[in-house]
Amino acid sequence: MRKIKLFLGIALVGIITAAYFNYPKLNLMSGFASKNMASSVFIADREPVDVSLYDNDIPLVNLSDCAVSEADESATATVYGLMPRTAVYKEGIGAVLTNKEFSKHNFELIPNRFVTMDSLPFPYGNNGVMDTVLENVDYDKLEVAFSNAFKDPEQKTRTLLVVYKNQIIGERYIRGFSEDTKILGWSMTKSVLSTLYGILEYQGKMKMDFKPFSDEIRMKSPKHNITIDHLLRMQSGLAWDENYFKISDATRMLFLDSDMTLAQRNKDVIAAPTEVWNYSSGTTNLLSGILREQFNTHQEYLDFPYKTLIDKIGMHSMLLETDLTGNYVLSSYGWATTRDWAKFGILYLNNGDWNGERIFSETWVDYVAEPTEHSNGTYGAHFWLNAEGKYVDIPTDLYSVNGFQGQRIFIIPSKDLVVVRTGLEEQTDEQFNTLLKEIIQSIR
Template sequence: AVVAYQDYLLAEDYQEGIDQDARILGWSMTKSVGNALFGIMDKNGAIDIEATPDIPQWQEDDRKDITVSHLLQMSAGLDWTESYSSLTNATRMIFMEKDHVKYSCLAEAEHPPGEHWYYSSGTSNILSGILRNKFDSFDDYLAFPYDSLFAPLGMHSAVIEMDNVGNHVLSSYCWATARDWTRFGLLYLYRGNWLGKQIFTEDWTDYSTSAAPASDGKYGAQIWINENPWRMPSVPTDAFYEQGFGGQRILIVPSMDLVVTVMSGNQPDFDFNSFYEQVFECLGEE
């Protein structure tokens, strides 16, 4: 775990066999990396999130009305099962399909876009395909996260794995040290600004951390929010967080000037709320 408070790296602690140089898989925290990449594209005027993506097989049915924003907000209305205990869309995509984007785009419309929220790793990989189509060359697409996000932040440990056809797996497969994951959280605390350079706009931060209309106050755009504090009743409602399967979480609390990164070692039932209560007590922020 790493605690950054009021611009200081205040505390860090590691289990035996893990140290500050160990790359740790973020699982679905990678979705928030995808958010940042779209934020950079938005700042550069390279994407319109209110536009519909150019996915040919969607143009002849109800999916033609899905916007990039619907996808970012997990409100595209696609038929998908996000469960990891059996063979589902999510596990088949991650472990069996060579092309995660192509497979995810096969999902049929189940609800009108924007009216139903459902968490979907397939949606995040559709976004990866949309991103890929914005680049003139494969090399430019591959380099984009490193040149535009990781290098400016000093996240030199960060690596995004690809599927078998070269798509960044933006649902699941970014690795970084706990310190570098904390840098990523600080970027959002600083509203997209890093050492005077605006990586993405403040408006993008607001969009990303505002509730998707269909999410009941629990999700923004590839980022969880605490407006509805169903997971963390002891945490301020201005908080938001990036979360991965197995107990990985970056908590950002703007009202406390605080970022807490926990990589709990494959403990999906880790009690984050109680842990944060202890952190707040240590900081005098109860």
Template sequence: MKKFFKLVGFASFIGILYYGFITYPKLDLISGFSAKSIASGHFIDHRSMEMIEKGDNDIKMIDLATNTIDENGQFATASVYGLKERKAIYREGLGATLIDADFDISAPYEVPKRTKLVSDKLFPYGNQEAKDTVFSSVDYAKLNAAVSNAFDSTDKKDKRTRSVIVIHKDRIIAEKYDTGFDKDSKILGWSMTKSITATIFGILEKQGKYDIYKPAPIVEWQKDKRKNITTNDLLHMNSGLEWEENYSTICDATKMLFQAENMGRVQLEKPSVFEPNTHWNYSSGTTNLLSYILRNQFKTHQEYLDFWYSALIDKIGMKSMVVETDMAGNFVGSSYSWATTRDWSKFGLLYLHKGNWNGEQLFDAGWAEYVAGPTKGSKGDYGAHFWLNAGGKFPDVPRDMFYCSGFQGQMVAIIPSMDLVIVRMGLKENPEFDFNGFLRGVIGSLKR
């Protein structure tokens, strides 16, 4: 019997050692994710730590973190079993930034200059609530049933939808929020931010200030074959650069988001492993490289910060949006933008109207067609920093749908053939959340 217990004890000891061996390298990422999530959710959207831990941080491994919030210092910390403590600081206008031990929190910094929309026009072009609009072409009973079905019943965590809004012919025809959320709640878009970043290039093209078909303006690439990579290649995620994006392990993407000081340089320093336009490979590093390229199009950092807001975000009245920055002060164009559900829908409407916002053309109409054109090698699933349904990923949804997509099932769907924008924000993604069924239900409520 003693021998048996010794064997059991030895096996347990080996198990603990093995768990520690495979887990310890991840602790830095776990505490980094948790601290950043707590700081952003609390200081941007005013959520309690308990709400964030039960919502955004309710992820395997991330839930191991112990978190604290310092209201006076405006920062959050997280550690795992007292190990690998990380800190994320909040700065008004820049959101929350995960910092390292070398970061100088006392150093001066610049923030975007914002222009708030003040208008007596109706939503989406102004601040006024739209009057009830009833379309004879909409079966509201079916529509409301489809929207309600996207949410969990009491005490369930199967669908985890936080908000849904449906816009038809520029009018809200359905809108619903989960407990604890409303039309003023700011929600993280994760990789929907990629579509924001791409749009800045479309605006610069319209202004005659940038040519996406020329080689990317990166000095470090001029002495090797990377000099042939164009911005068009980067926008289509087929630059041929080495990159691993696998959030279940330590990879290029996780190291960039939770350890890098200047996220834009991580992809920049990767070697070329394929010829451009021959191998599609989704890469958050590519998008942050694009943000880095954008920074270099402006003489000053202040101009770079301002342009994203003055030329796009504030221009279309996304007054709630905050795009967060890395330690170098550059926008994390791959992942970190927050906005209300209504403001996310405005971005969809901008593309539904092919860049025209209330009479002003922000980017050429052809740009909307460009981002919705299939990328070589993506099987019709991806365009230029937008996802597509051209390949029939969602079989019951029109093939002309293109959409912004983010971690945990954030979606801004644009369906031109139906004059429709649908936004869903939540904590479960496809296939755990049935996007095809949800979209089918909403579409089925409209008579064609």
């Protein structure tokens, strides 16, 4: 009996200890589950059961139970009945996680959309795709590349699209997905943010040497030396912990903060600008907040991405989600169909020219694809690079738009190629190298 009591006592202590250290994580676990569920159901029109089985099947997050209310357009998640978190969908701005401050905010302001219907095929319109067969494309070889990308269920590829010389030469979707399904780009949205700064620069309203903290010189803060360029290149010197598998700066910001632009802004300086390179979602949301400061009204800020970029190039499926205070969460929360993500890549392939209309300067492409110091040739200005040959069989002029779980837009100027891959599993450099190599080899 004593042994049993001792065993039960030890077990109880273990349970209490585990609960003590893991209880704070419940907020993040149920927060992720409810936010992802609400967005997937009400933005992407996905079935809740599929979202639970696949999208929320992430370690710890998969311990959550999630219920959807169609009437309230919301999703509520708990972990073993504890720590309920609710995300509510608002037309035009996506799903927001509620908290004690939720009632203080109104969501009356939404972006105006600038949708124009035309008879042009992809990419310059939305009236189908060109069915021209290109003589220098070996479609049998291309089919092998597609088959290899989808044959391993563990790779969890969902969609794959290949554009050559502005024309779709290959496109495939798994069951439940189509050319109309909106895909969460996660950090691919960071490159959208960067492009908005490129547009401001082209309009003569922003320079990359602008110092957003210049007024802090009076407070003797070292932040006053930080420029937009430093922020776009993730080398501001501000402290940040980007980790999605524990309680970190990134997870606290995404699942606890009402105003996500403040998380990075309030961090201490740990190095002078350019001394270190540190990837930070907080930096992108700080840039979103700085972007908002460039406009006289909140409405102008909300309209700007759609008016000057998204709807301008016909990415009409795209939706950018905001935080509770109305800031675009451009670190992570951009949704669009695979074809519309491809349009974004095509805009860069064509050096900022969209069917005869210039969106940003041609030199902007050179800027974002210039390697950032201390990134080992892998990062530019909110774009990823192959400058040091990370993908060994692929031209080094490749640059890409990257997101969590292997979301990618690969832009290869020397091959006139844009490749979009979306999925639920991050791929290794070797896997991406093989995919791109097989696609390139299909073009003579």
